[in-house]
Amino acid sequence: MINTEDYAERQMRRRGMEIAYARILPIVVRRITDSNGNVLVNSIEFDAYNQYWYLVNAYELPIGTRITSDTHVALLEIHSNDTMEEFSGKIKIQLPASFTGHICQALFYQVLVK
Amino acid sequence: MNKTRVIHYPVQCIVRQPLTPVNIYTVLPGHIRKVVGVKAVHSVGVQLMSTDSYLPVIGYLSLEFNNRQYHIGHIDVPFDNRAEASDAYLDTSIDIVPGSLLSGHYENKVFTGTDYQRANGTVTDKWSNYIVTIYLKALSDD
Numbered sequence: 001m002i003n004t005e006d007y008a009e010r011q012m013r014r015r016g017m018e019i020a021y022a023r024i025l026p027i028v029v030r031r032i033t034d035s036n037g038n039v040l041v042n043s044i045e046f047d048a049y050n051q052y053w054y055l056v057n058a059y060e061l062p063i064g065t066r067i068t069s070d071t072h073v074a075l076l077e078i079h080s081n082d083t084m085e086e087f088s089g090k091i092k093i094q095l096p097a098s099f100t101g102h103i104c105q106a107l108f109y110q111v112l113v114k
Numbered sequence: 115m116n117k118t119r120v121i122h123y124p125v126q127c128i129v130r131q132p133l134t135p136v137n138i139y140t141v142l143p144g145h146i147r148k149v150v151g152v153k154a155v156h157s158v159g160v161q162l163m164s165t166d167s168y169l170p171v172i173g174y175l176s177l178e179f180n181n182r183q184y185h186i187g188h189i190d191v192p193f194d195n196r197a198e199a200s201d202a203y204l205d206t207s208i209d210i211v212p213g214s215l216l217s218g219h220y221e222n223k224v225f226t227g228t229d230y231q232r233a234n235g236t237v238t239d240k241w242s243n244y245i246v247t248i249y250l251k252a253l254s255d256d
Contacts (some may be wrong), residue, residue: 015183066133069187071176073135073219077235088185 001081004056004109007036011086012052017113024056025110029093030103035104043094049085055085056107064096118147123222123250126157127220128241129173132231136220138177142254149179151203151251159244160193163225165245169193176247177218178212191220191246200227203251210219
């Protein structure tokens with residue numbers, strides 16, 4: 001398993017950037033349906049401009065989850081914790097149609113640079 | 115003495131699945147000094163899935179230069195099989211760190227329905243892999 005903190009630190013150093021602040025941040029995605037079972041909401045969208053977000057718990061998210069950002073798009077096709085995905089800009093987390101639960105939590109390592 | 119000249123450097127990405135984004139990770143040759151234009155064109159494949167000769171957007175391309183330090187933004191990639199198709203470059207002025215990484219992704223936006231990809235993730239006979247080529251108009255020392 002990759003050490004997220006080390007990985008982010010190395011990435012920033014290679015780009016000549018210095019980390020000003022970093023933390024683990026949970027993002028909750030809700031799946032809301034109407035009384036007939038039609039899905040009203042199964043995604044969340046938020047801004048992360050001038051920040052770098054690393055997905056920490058890819059292995060806990062449903063297969064088929066799609067995370068889109070200005071700089072990267074990831075479609076989770078297998079459960080793995082051996083890769084590190086970086087997102088920046090406007091981020092959207094879209095749960096797959098096959099997900100039938102009500103709530104899902106994505107964990108990110110949020111990095112702000114000086 | 116080195117003489118700078120203009121080159122057109124191609125980077126190809128092959129779209130094999132309608133819903134799977136294609137990641138681009140390539141190191142630009144050390145002789146490229148500056149990128150002065152970018153264009154992304156469909157090369158081959160989409161004509162096997164559509165009878166239209168023009169689709170304004172078949173996907174989005176995001177590109178980052180200089181080891182992910184410079185994000186150029188997003189480029190709409192059209193499918194244009196017409197004689198009058200534009201081959202203009204998008205003007206840029208990006209100084210390139212020699213031997214740096216060019217990264218990004220291409221996201222397909224067409225033919226994404228169940229006619230093209232089954233629920234188990236395999237593609238149907240209607241789907242055809244296609245190629246998008248990114249051309250970098252660059253100043254080279256080579």
